Amino acid sequence: MPADGLLREPKGFALRYFFGSYGIFLALFAPGLGGLSVRVQALVGLEQAPTVLGLVLGSGAFFALITQPLVGRLSDRTTARTGMRKPWIIAGAVGTFLGILVITVAPNITMLIVGWAMAQLFANFAQAALTATVADQVPEARRGRVSGIIGTTAPLGILTGALGLTLLPNDILRMGIPAAIGLIACLMFAFLLKDRVLTTKPDRFDFREFFASFVFNPAKHRNLGWAWLSKLMIMFGYASTVTYLILFLATSFGITDIGKQLQFNLLATVVLVSANVVFAILGGWWSDKIQNRRLFVAVGAVMIAIGVLMFPVAPALGTTWGLGLILVAEAFIGAGAGFFLSVDMALSIAVLPNAEEVGKDLGVLNIANTLPQTLSPLIAGVVIIPLGDTLFGAGYSLWFIVAAAVALVGAMMVYRIKGVR
Structure with missing residues (x-):
């Protein structure tokens, strides 16, 4: 990997990365945000939907857990003439x-x-x-701004995914069109990428090295370990409301009409994303100015927790005021996630222990971003919500309280990272 002082960000890289990252998030969030909820309700009914949805979404947790560090390690060793990262981006998109x-x-x-x-x-x-292309192509002084731009791709994927769910007439179009857009966006990024080429043949890849791709030693690399745990817990809190909003509307507010569910889901998403985009851009610029990443992670996590805690209060206020409070909650969650995502990439790169294994180590860190999106609904649907319903008759309330507490613990853990402001 070139020394940071020798890196020159290619012209237009951030914009192309924006569309590539946005495309993959759009493809995933169209089903993850509501498409799967609608499909599950149609197949098994509302009563079984929370548990079944958790099982369906949780099926991806295993693949999120192993794939990123494995592919990160393999891309670090890829000697294709087209580059180290490009083949994996193309295969992933298809x-x-x-x-x-x-x-x-x-x-x-x-x-x-x-x-x-x-x-x-x-x-x-x-x-x-x-993710590995950012470390390959962008110098340290620019990573906060680029990270802030990148931080808007997930919420914009959520917004346009929700818009498609509301406007398009059937499941094939609701999820197929976002998937096609994601495919095109990633292919365009890959084909225009001036990829880093590995010119020296890597050492033989044995099984011990293969399994090492999945793990890191938190005792040896403490900063990486604390960054991983903090990120995992904050994203766990963030994911707690996104997936279950539609089923929460049906169960707690009696909104069982699919059209009305999707309409409110879209409105809530507009609020979430608007706050997210504004605070992601602000946070990226501000963190570069004061050179402090941890502050924005902690403040963002606290804002997410406050927003999540508004959800269990909302049904007691009745339909009109309760739904209004949910929109306020979405604004808090979106703003908090914006602050967090604005510095996430810059902080992740700052704690990497080995410049020659960027792909593998960022892959390990990215597990903490992707795993909660599938693990959170699995724990909610299979464990917390049924347990809360049985013990208190308030499964969703218990779930949101647990998720907020986890996000707050994540905020505290970021200050265990040393040597990084």
Whole structure:
């Protein structure tokens, strides 16, 4: 990897990365945000939907766990003439598209699980390689701004995914069109990328090295360990409301009409994303100015927790005021996530222990971003919500309280990272 002082960011790289990253998030969030909720309700009914949705989304957790560090390590060793990252981005984009097509036509829960697992597997191919290009191409002084721009891609993917769910007439179009846009965006990024080329043949890749791709030693690399845990917990809190909003509306507010569910989901998403984009751009610029990353992570996590805690209060206020409070909560969550995402990439790169294994180490860190998006609904649907319903008759309330507490712990953990402001 070139020394940071020798790096010159290619013209237009940030914009191309924006569209590539946005594309893969759009493809994933169209089903993850509401498409799968609608499909599950249609296949098993509302009563079983929380548990089944958790199982479907959780099926991707295993692939999110292993794929990013593995592909990161393999891309660090790829000697293709086209570059180290490009082949993985292309394969990931194509595989994600095919997996989502399976979801749109799945006749039963088994095929729904197969499609989502396939989409998660290949999306993590693309994300691992995409992330590594930032360290390859962008100097340290620019990473806060670039990270802030990149931090807007996930919320914009959520917004346009929700818009498609509301406006398009059937599941094939609701999820197929975002998947096609994601495919095109990633392919354009890959084909225009002046990729880093590995000119020296790497050492033989044995099984011990293969399994080392999945792990790091937190005792040896403490900063990486604390960054991983902090990120995991904050993203766990953030993911707690995104996936279950539609089912929460049906269960707690009696909104069972699919059209009305999707309409409010879109409105909430507009609020979430608007706050997210504004605070992501502000946070990236501000953190570069004061050269402090941890502050924005901590403040962002606290704002997420405050927003999540508004959800269990909302049903007691009635439909009008309760739904209004949810919109306020979405603003807090969006702003907090914007602050967090604005410095996430810059902080991640700052704690990397080995400049020659950027792809692998960023892949390990990216697990903490992607795993909560599937693990959070699995824990909610299979454990917390049923337990809360049984013990207190308030499964969703218990879930949101637990998720907020986890995000706050993540805020505290970021200050265990040493040598980074």
